[in-house]
Amino acid sequence: MPGEKGVKGVVIISGGLDSTILLYWALHQGYSIHALSFDYGQRHGKELKCARKTCRNLGVKHLVVDISGIRELLASSALTNHGIEVPEEHYTHESQKITIVPNRNAIMLNIALGYAVNIGAEKVFYAAHYNDRAIYPDCRWEFVESVNVTAKLACDNPRLEVVAPFVHKTKAEIVALGRELGVPFADTWSCYKGGEKACGVCGTCRERIEAFQINGLRDPLEYEIEVEW
Ligand SMILES: [Zn+2]
Secondary structure, eight states: OOOOOOOEEEEOOOHHHHHHHHHHHHTTOOOOOEEEEEOOOOSSSHHHHHHHHHHHHHHHEEEEEEOOOGGGGGGSTTTTTSSSOOOOOOSGGGGGGGGOOOTTTHHHHHHHHHHHHHTTOOEEEOOOOGGGGGGOGGGSHHHHHHHHHHHHHHHHOOTEEEEEEETTTOHEEEEEEHHHHHGEEEEOOSSSOOOOOBBBSSHHHHHHHOOOOOTTTOOOSSSSOOOOO
16 A cells, blocks of 8 residues: 555554554554553453564554443453453464453554544554464454545544555564564564463464464564474
8 A cells, every 4th residue: 555645644653563563554654543442341461562572662642542441341351351361272273262352453443543633634554464363353444444434424524534554464564564664573472471471372373383484584572482493
């Protein structure tokens, strides 16, 4: 998608791999970016710390919105409830369904759309990617399309849109793009657990390791397990 120099956009950045690469990509495309993160009462704050660091390094205006009060309403997920174990199977395995935070991305996107209107931005960039689609319904292309119908109606602005440039890209393809864009992978965090080192066995660690391996790259993050790069 060609960039439009100077057009304002909002990037939703979690501090994970995909949304950090998305921020670099949007800047590279020439958009004038405001970054937005959400504290929704997630299991740990390591990703948000990474998001702050990335935005500081890039000189991008960054707001962290505290919606942590909704955690108890969404406590059926291992990502919002410390009483639920994080599953250790592969990312696409049925067991990962316990990591779904109900309607989380729709909630965040709608807040981001309101913010976009407020600052005169026309795009909201969203880092859903192809591997997400098996488990997470609000990362699917159909969902992005439907949010766009709603956004235009709700905000009465035909130019306002959610853009998900990675929705047909695999994690490995996104890592390849990150390398091209010179993204410092060490400043991103994926692991669902918030340990000193990444666990290497939760679904998102497994997916991340695999994406680096496919690219013949070594992830600069430290892992609790021995990984063959
Ligand atoms: Zn992990």
